[in-house]
Amino acid sequence: MLERARDVFWNNGYAATSLDELAAATGLNRPSLHAAFGDKHALYLRTLQENREGSVNGIRHRMAGEVPLRKALFDFLIEAAESTLIGERGSRGCFVVCTAVTEALRDSDTRMIAAGYVDDVDRVFRERFERSQDELNAGVDPASAALVAAAMLQTLAVRARTGSGRKQLEEVARAAVIAICGGPATATKAEVRA
Numbered sequence: 001m002l003e004r005a006r007d008v009f010w011n012n013g014y015a016a017t018s019l020d021e022l023a024a025a026t027g028l029n030r031p032s033l034h035a036a037f038g039d040k041h042a043l044y045l046r047t048l049q050e051n052r053e054g055s056v057n058g059i060r061h062r063m064a065g066e067v068p069l070r071k072a073l074f075d076f077l078i079e080a081a082e083s084t085l086i087g088e089r090g091s092r093g094c095f096v097v098c099t100a101v102t103e104a105l106r107d108s109d110t111r112m113i114a115a116g117y118v119d120d121v122d123r124v125f126r127e128r129f130e131r132s133q134d135e136l137n138a139g140v141d142p143a144s145a146a147l148v149a150a151a152m153l154q155t156l157a158v159r160a161r162t163g164s165g166r167k168q169l170e171e172v173a174r175a176a177v178i179a180i181c182g183g184p185a186t187a188t189k190a191e192v193r194a
Helices: 002-012 019-026 030-037 040-063 069-084 095-104 108-131 142-161 166-181 189-193
Strands: none
Touching: 002 019, 002 040, 002 095, 019 030, 019 040, 030 040, 040 069, 040 095, 040 108, 069 108, 069 142, 069 166, 095 108, 095 142, 108 142, 142 166
């Protein structure tokens, strides 16, 4: 039921989502919906928090392991790009980025969850880049690389929501990997020391 409610918020945004739409999507009448989840705001916060946790755990899982950083990062960004293109009404982008950013200005609870998501994503990327420092582009430190990776992840969501296709999103992913890990014309830290 939470996933179905999340999808309604994801498609419409928080403000444009009605209780009737949420009731229809979950199969509950309005009193049952209220009894199970509270008001619309409480239901939105719950879907937002669950999505935050699932997304961060997904990033952590995809960036773990011993796969070379360049491959792990590119594969993850491509997977993320593909997930932003899915939606009943078209490309939805990322749930947190595409619904919470608007609401964060008005609602401190939403802002807290969205800010926590941003911090978590930065931390997960930074931890991986600290483990793979020798694979970073020369002159790039793990904290800066994490900020670039997180920014690229967020821009994939925005670009998907505004109409960019898979090819354009793949170019963004490739640019992020080149900035973080270097490309044919640049050297990694390990290559500079050699």
